[in-house]
Amino acid sequence: MFPYPSGAGLHVGHPEGYTATDILARHKRMRGFAVMHPMGWDAFGLPAEQYAIETGTHPRVTTEQNINTFRRQIRMLGFSYDWDQEVDTTDPDYFRWTQWIFLLLHGTWYDTTAKKGRPIAALPIPPDVAAQGDAAVRKYRDDRRLAYRAEVPVNWCGALGTVLANEEVIDGKSERGGHPVIRMPLRQWMLRITDYADRLLEDLDAVDWPPSIQEMQRNWIGRSEGAELDFMALLPAGGESLLRVFTTRPDTLFGATYMVLSPEHPLVPALTIPAQADQVEAYRQQASRKSDFERTELAHEKTGVATGSFAINPVNGERVPIWIADYVLAGYGTGAIMAVPAHDERDFAFAVQFGLPIRLVVAPTAGGAAPEGEPFTQHGVAMASGFLDGLPTLEAKARMIDWLEKESKGIRKVNFKLRDWLFSRQRYWGEPFPLLHEIGTDGEPTGRIEPVDIADLPLKLPELEDYKPSGRPEPPLGKATGWVEVERDGKLWRRELNTMPQWAGSCWYYLRYLDPKNSQAFCDPAKENYWMPVDLYVGGAEHAVLHLLYSRFWHKVLFDHGHVTTAEPFKRLVNQGMILGDVEYTAFRDATGAWVQPATRDATGLEAVRLPEDQVEKKGDHFVLKADTSIRVDARANKMSKARGNVINPDTVVNEYGADSLRLYEMFMGPLEATKPWSMRGVEGVYRFLSRVWRVFIDDRAEEVGLSPQVSSEAPEAETLRLLHHTIKRVTEDLDAMRFNTAIAAMMEYTNHLTPLVIRPRTALEPFVLLLAPFAPHLAEELWQALGHGSTLAYEPWPVFDPALLVASTIEVPVQVNGKIRARLSVAPDIGKDELEQLALADTKVIENLAGRAPRKVIVVPGKLVNIIC
RNA sequence: GCCGAAGUGGCGGAACAGGCAGACGCGCUGGACUCAAAAUCCAGUUCCCCAAAAGGAGUGUGGGUUCGACUCCCACCUUCGGCACCA
Numbered sequence: 001m002f003p004y005p006s007g008a009g010l011h012v013g014h015p016e017g018y019t020a021t022d023i024l025a026r027h028k029r030m031r032g033f034a035v036m037h038p039m040g041w042d043a044f045g046l047p048a049e050q051y052a053i054e055t056g057t058h059p060r061v062t063t064e065q066n067i068n069t070f071r072r073q074i075r076m077l078g079f080s081y082d083w084d085q086e087v088d089t090t091d092p093d094y095f096r097w098t099q100w101i102f103l104l105l106h107g108t109w110y111d112t113t114a115k116k117g118r119p120i121a122a123l124p125i126p127p128d129v130a131a132q133g134d135a136a137v138r139k140y141r142d143d144r145r146l147a148y149r150a151e152v153p154v155n156w157c158g159a160l161g162t163v164l165a166n167e168e169v170i171d172g173k174s175e176r177g178g179h180p181v182i183r184m185p186l187r188q189w190m191l192r193i194t195d196y197a198d199r200l201l202e203d204l205d206a207v208d209w210p211p212s213i214q215e216m217q218r219n220w221i222g223r224s225e226g227a228e229l230d231f232m233a234l235l236p237a238g239g240e241s242l243l244r245v246f247t248t249r250p251d252t253l254f255g256a257t258y259m260v261l262s263p264e265h266p267l268v269p270a271l272t273i274p275a276q277a278d279q280v281e282a283y284r285q286q287a288s289r290k291s292d293f294e295r296t297e298l299a300h301e302k303t304g305v306a307t308g309s310f311a312i313n314p315v316n317g318e319r320v321p322i323w324i325a326d327y328v329l330a331g332y333g334t335g336a337i338m339a340v341p342a343h344d345e346r347d348f349a350f351a352v353q354f355g356l357p358i359r360l361v362v363a364p365t366a367g368g369a370a371p372e373g374e375p376f377t378q379h380g381v382a383m384a385s386g387f388l389d390g391l392p393t394l395e396a397k398a399r400m401i402d403w404l405e406k407e408s409k410g411i412r413k414v415n416f417k418l419r420d421w422l423f424s425r426q427r428y429w430g431e432p433f434p435l436l437h438e439i440g441t442d443g444e445p446t447g448r449i450e451p452v453d454i455a456d457l458p459l460k461l462p463e464l465e466d467y468k469p470s471g472r473p474e475p476p477l478g479k480a481t482g483w484v485e486v487e488r489d490g491k492l493w494r495r496e497l498n499t500m501p502q503w504a505g506s507c508w509y510y511l512r513y514l515d516p517k518n519s520q521a522f523c524d525p526a527k528e529n530y531w532m533p534v535d536l537y538v539g540g541a542e543h544a545v546l547h548l549l550y551s552r553f554w555h556k557v558l559f560d561h562g563h564v565t566t567a568e569p570f571k572r573l574v575n576q577g578m579i580l581g582d583v584e585y586t587a588f589r590d591a592t593g594a595w596v597q598p599a600t601r602d603a604t605g606l607e608a609v610r611l612p613e614d615q616v617e618k619k620g621d622h623f624v625l626k627a628d629t630s631i632r633v634d635a636r637a638n639k640m641s642k643a644r645g646n647v648i649n650p651d652t653v654v655n656e657y658g659a660d661s662l663r664l665y666e667m668f669m670g671p672l673e674a675t676k677p678w679s680m681r682g683v684e685g686v687y688r689f690l691s692r693v694w695r696v697f698i699d700d701r702a703e704e705v706g707l708s709p710q711v712s713s714e715a716p717e718a719e720t721l722r723l724l725h726h727t728i729k730r731v732t733e734d735l736d737a738m739r740f741n742t743a744i745a746a747m748m749e750y751t752n753h754l755t756p757l758v759i760r761p762r763t764a765l766e767p768f769v770l771l772l773a774p775f776a777p778h779l780a781e782e783l784w785q786a787l788g789h790g791s792t793l794a795y796e797p798w799p800v801f802d803p804a805l806l807v808a809s810t811i812e813v814p815v816q817v818n819g820k821i822r823a824r825l826s827v828a829p830d831i832g833k834d835e836l837e838q839l840a841l842a843d844t845k846v847i848e849n850l851a852g853r854a855p856r857k858v859i860v861v862p863g864k865l866v867n868i869i870c
Numbered sequence: 871g872c873c874g875a876a877g878u879g880g881c882g883g884a885a886c887a888g889g890c891a892g893a894c895g896c897g898c899u900g901g902a903c904u905c906a907a908a909a910u911c912c913a914g915u916u917c918c919c920c921a922a923a924a925g926g927a928g929u930g931u932g933g934g935u936u937c938g939a940c941u942c943c944c945a946c947c948u949u950c951g952g953c954a955c956c957a
Contacts, residue, residue, distance in 0.1 A: 210874095210875095211874080211875095212873090212874045212875065212951085212952085213874095215873065215874060215952095216873085216874075216951095216952060216953080219872095219873065219874095219952085219953065220952095220953080222956065224956075224957090226957085245957080246956095246957065247957060248956095248957065249957080260957090302955085325955095326955090327955045327957095328955085328956095328957075329955075329956065329957090331956085332956045332957080333956075333957065336957095337957045338957085339957085340957090344957065345871095345955085346955050346957075347957080349955090415956080415957090416956090417956050541951070541952085542951095544951095544952075545952085545953095578950095578951090583881075583882095613880095613881095613897095617880080618880060621930085623880095636949095668882090668883095668894085668895070669882065669883085670882065670883055671883085673875090674875095674876085674883090675876095675950070675951085676882070676883090677881090677882075679881080679882065679896070681881090681882095681895095681896050681897075682881095682882065682895070682896060684896080685882095685894095685895045685896055686895075688895090688910095689894095689895080691909095691910095692910095695910090741882095741883070741884085741894085741895095742883095742884070742885095742893085742894080744894080744895090745883095745884075745893065745894035745895075746893095746894085747894095748893095748894055748895075749893080749894070752894090755911085756911090756912090812890080813890090814889090814890045816889090816890090816937085816938080818937085818938095819937070819938055821890065824890080856937095857937065858937095859889090859937055859938080861889060864889050864890085865889055865890070865938090867889080867937055867938065868937090869937050869938095
């Protein structure tokens with residue numbers, strides 16, 4: 001995954017994944033593969049804009065500086081990127097195609113029968129719509145495009161005068177400054193990713209991804225099957241209105257004792273009786289001020305207000321009260337539920353809180369009793385439910401849906417947690433939407449929206465005097481007066497003022513890598529066909545859901561239009577683990593300065609003191625203070641952060657130990673996927689290994705760098721040859737399985753064998769240099785030259801091991817008596833089972849341990865062990 | 871609360887189609903080289919007992935399967951990551 005070039009420069013977390021893919025790229029090249037290994041910049045984003053607001057520096061300037069820093073640092077590490085493939089999402093030649101893809105989405109509707117996206121021109125227009133004229137047809141189409149506009153609540157911070165992203169809002173206040181944030185509806189661009197929910201879910205089975213990531217995506221998509229059914233709401237003003245709910249448990253319909261609407265539900269005003277109006281309005285106000293976070297956070301205490309009106313249960317004609325409560329989310333299902341307190345935790349809590357009736361309609365077993373004082377939410381057997389009585393839950397569900405469908409009171413329905421994607425931002429530093437709004441003679445938008453001509457792309461950002469927020473929830477692009485208004489076909493048009501989110505550019509960059517300079521298409525179809533899908537995609541798990549889901553969505557739209565040939569973009573995904581700071585030891589002192597042992601880690605009023613390693617020791621399964629072993633010391637590695645001051649800068653490491661040491665250490669720390677703490681001593685360790693390798697080849701006492709006189713043309717001894725081939729085997733297999741740490745261990749072992757050799761045969765050294773090359777390319781190239789080769793080793797064939805040479809002349813086989821090892825036999829590797837058993841039984845140690853007892857059973861695993869049971 | 875991953879020496883981690891636990895590296899101890907130090911090289915280093923040999927215990931905890939379990943099964947504990955009123 002390409003980086004966001006932040007002002008802080010490269011972090012040691014970045015080179016982890018990049019080293020891994022570089023090693024594989026180099027290895028594959030040596031094995032004759034054509035390798036595409038590119039790098040680029042995900043360079044739109046908030047920090048550059050924030051910096052612009054504060055200093056007036058154009059984000060382009062900041063971004064360019066940051067990219068230059070990142071590029072320098074990345075080059076310093078010797079990654080074999082093809083810099084001709086470099087992409088930058090903020091480059092107009094790049095975002096031209098981001099805009100182009102947006103227009104493709106805008107020009108697409110999802111055909112649910114064909115289960116694919118199709119051009120909007122192919123959308124069948126019903127005759128009655130067509131009869132109403134162009135405006136009606138246009139609206140019909142606009143309502144079905146994959147990119148559409150909707151009123152959705154955004155986080156508006158009046159004090160900062162800007163709209164904030166969800167992650168910038170904490171406890172209903174702005175992250176910076178702690179100003180109040182309210183949610184207000186704003187007209188926004190949305191992408192209809194929910195149309196692709198089923199395919200995004202199904203195709204997860206076809207990719208080679210970590211199961212945990214697949215699971216996270218499945219949960220995020222959150223498919224659930226159930227029914228939508230209609231209650232009949234009785235309006236206080238007279239008349240009726242259908243009130244639709246979604247439920248996964250239609251079998252509990254007989255147990256519905258009240259209904260709950262989300263505070264935002266459109267029917268709330270019509271359903272509120274005058275006596276309740278004030279309360280309802282107050283509750284709606286209060287709910288609107290809460291952020292989603294606040295609404296779902298800890299506050300599991302239920303709140304709500306009765307509307308005062310009632311609805312009729314479709315299955316039994318019963319009158320049930322209608323309430324509003326914020327535990328019902330406006331965005332899921334229909335924004336309204338039938339409450340079955342006996343069989344749902346939330347409904348139960350609410351019913352208890354407000355004294356609403358609870359009616360059991362499912363028993364754990366036929367005739368069995370549900371536990372008292374808690375809801376029974378599991379499957380069981382229907383009861384007190386008329387025609388469902390006695391049916392197990394699954395059958396009861398099906399029967400109820402059949403009944404609802406027959407009576408036209410409901411339908412089978414699948415719902416998804418996945419929301420449509422809020423795609424617009426009220427920001428400057430992002431891709432402008434290539435759309436024009438028609439302005440009528442009255443100076444107001446007519447509602448007609450047209451894309452900018454493809455030939456006029458890219459639509460570049462206007463230059464701005466200042467980037468400060470306007471103080472109104474309006475995008476800063478509105479300030480670019482000369483840019484906003486456009487004349488076309490004799491009419492006045494106003495440009496779309498929102499910009500795209502940072503995800504946009506990162507959604508498809510892997511395709512641009514294939515053909516970054518193409519001015520005719522986002523990518524030459526022949527190249528796409530040759531390279532796609534991505535064989536290996538390495539990145540942090542923080543992108544497990546959003547980035548990977550959005551990319552997959554865009555890819556599928558491109559696929560439906562025939563612009564790409566694979567349904568999925570990333571065949572194999574590997575998540576690198578996080579690199580934490582060095583381990584820190586912390587003890588606590590109270591106000592008097594005395595050491596104390598806090599009951600909890602977050603105890604207040606105590607001073608946390610960081611201790612050097614030599615002041616602590618291990619006692620039992622935890623660390624204690626050496627000076628007072630009754631005081632427990634907290635030992636943990638923390639996330640690297642500026643605030644903690646535990647950030648490791650790759651520049652420092654490279655200056656001190658060289659790029660190869662950094663690369664090697666990052667890979668030697670542990671499995672790529674694991675979270676692991678950094679240790680400067682560990683870097684020192686791999687540096688010493690590389691130095692040892694150097695001294696095996698090079699006479700370091702000589703005035704000039706030159707091959708050690710110990711390097712000889714003699715043939716290696718059998719053991720050296722065996723170890724060489726063993727090492728080739730291990731390194732090759734470990735690389736294929738991405739076990740970089742054990743591959744390095746294998747090379748260390750081989751080096752440990754070579755070091756004491758007085759005579760170092762060239763034929764045992766050269767293949768080793770090639771094995772080391774992907775890991776430590778700088779050192780390996782130098783050794784390769786010293787060995788007398790004129791050109792790079794980057795394309796030398798990868799060494800191949802000879803299985804015949806792997807066999808040792810003798811092996812050691814342990815002999816157990818009753819499962820305990822009592823002797824070791826030195827035998828030929830191909831020794832027969834019977835012979836091995838005879839040898840074991842004849843061993844003096846074994847005889848001693850048998851103490852005259854006769855073996856009852858002898859288990860012989862040839863080449864592994866002998867176990868004698870007596 | 872739910873989902874997922876993981877618990878192995880002083881530390882990072884090896885070994886899991888069930889078969890010698892602790893590879894490799896760090897740290898530590900001792901030795902060689904040196905006037906000395908650094909660097910380097912050699913040896914040792916899971917714990918307990920012990921001069922040594924020989925023993926004994928041991929892969930988060932408690933059970934189970936097996937000749938044999940870090941590895942498989944059941945229950946639990948802890949840590950990390952994600953989701954979190956999704957009807």
